[in-house]
Amino acid sequence: xxxxxxxxxxxxxxxxxxxxxxxxxxxxxxxxxxxxxxxxxxxxxxxxxxxxxxxxxxxxxxxxxxxxxxxxxxxxxxxxxxxxxxxxxxxxxxxxxxxxxxxxxxxxxxxxxxxxxxxxxxxxxxxxxxxxxxxxxxxxxxxxxxxxxxxxxxxxxxxxxxxxxxxxxxxxxxxxxxxxxxxxxxxxxxxxxxxxxxxxxxxxxxxxxxxxxxxxxxxxxxxxxxxxxxxxxxxxxxxxxxxxxxxxxxxxxxxxxxxxxxxxxxxxxxxxxx
Ligand SMILES: [Zn+2]
Numbered sequence: 001x002x003x004x005x006x007x008x009x010x011x012x013x014x015x016x017x018x019x020x021x022x023x024x025x026x027x028x029x030x031x032x033x034x035x036x037x038x039x040x041x042x043x044x045x046x047x048x049x050x051x052x053x054x055x056x057x058x059x060x061x062x063x064x065x066x067x068x069x070x071x072x073x074x075x076x077x078x079x080x081x082x083x084x085x086x087x088x089x090x091x092x093x094x095x096x097x098x099x100x101x102x103x104x105x106x107x108x109x110x111x112x113x114x115x116x117x118x119x120x121x122x123x124x125x126x127x128x129x130x131x132x133x134x135x136x137x138x139x140x141x142x143x144x145x146x147x148x149x150x151x152x153x154x155x156x157x158x159x160x161x162x163x164x165x166x167x168x169x170x171x172x173x174x175x176x177x178x179x180x181x182x183x184x185x186x187x188x189x190x191x192x193x194x195x196x197x198x199x200x201x202x203x204x205x206x207x208x209x210x211x212x213x214x215x216x217x218x219x220x221x222x223x224x225x226x227x228x229x230x231x232x233x234x235x236x237x238x239x240x241x242x243x244x245x246x247x248x249x250x251x252x253x254x255x256x257x258x259x260x261x262x263x264x265x266x267x268x269x270x271x272x273x274x
Pocket of ligand 1: 140
């Protein structure tokens with residue numbers, strides 16, 4: 001018991017102080033301190049494993065990268081976004097980035113820790129998404145991964161579990177590895193992000209898109225399209241993990257405007273028209 005209460009004490013001290021931030025500020029200036037109780041390497045290794053399993057499963061069902069043109073389109077967009085992540089964290093250039101298109105009617109897309117992405121055909125087709133809008137979606141997803149919101153959420157879950165006295169299960173060795181994979185998938189694919197996380201992903205997302213030469217204003221239209229689908233009785237799965245908040249559109253308008261010069265510069269640059 002002594003050990004558990006010491007661990008709990010250390011965790012509450014860490015939570016109270018906040019000890020690191022995962023990204024540099026860029027133009028949009030996100031700088032919130034984050035508390036992490038599990039290593040980046042452990043989370044990424046678990047994500048990688050989960051991702052491989054999910055893609056193998058999709059392949060078995062005949063739902064992996066079915067439409068070559070669609071796959072090429074999504075890859076073209078993510079391959080323009082990925083180099084821009086260096087502004088926020090140079091180490092992300094070394095991530096094993098990967099993207100696949102899954103034939104699933106759900107309106108959804110995600111990016112796991114370490115850059116493992118998926119785009120669902122439901123999102124592309126039901127939203128009739130333009131390239132700028134797909135860049136807005138993936139820019140937002142990539143930003144969650146850059147900020148390591150999943151690792152943060154796992155850390156919070158670990159702290160809560162410790163506080164209610166089941167620390168033994170988490171800190172008892174082998175079980176941590178076992179449950180971590182499920183936790184990574186759960187926090188990335190199923191649990192709603194906080195309003196703070198959403199705002200960070202929105203702001204960094206528009207900067208990534210702008211720097212890649214995609215119109216950052218498209219993020220606004222994207223959320224409006226999502227809301228419209230919701231109103232028509234087809235609530236996008238994406239909205240359950242990325243809950244909307246009332247001033248999202250206002251905030252996006254401010255930040256999309258702020259990064260417009262980056263977009264203009266990118267359009268005038270060597271990649272213009274590509
Ligand atoms: Zn989000």
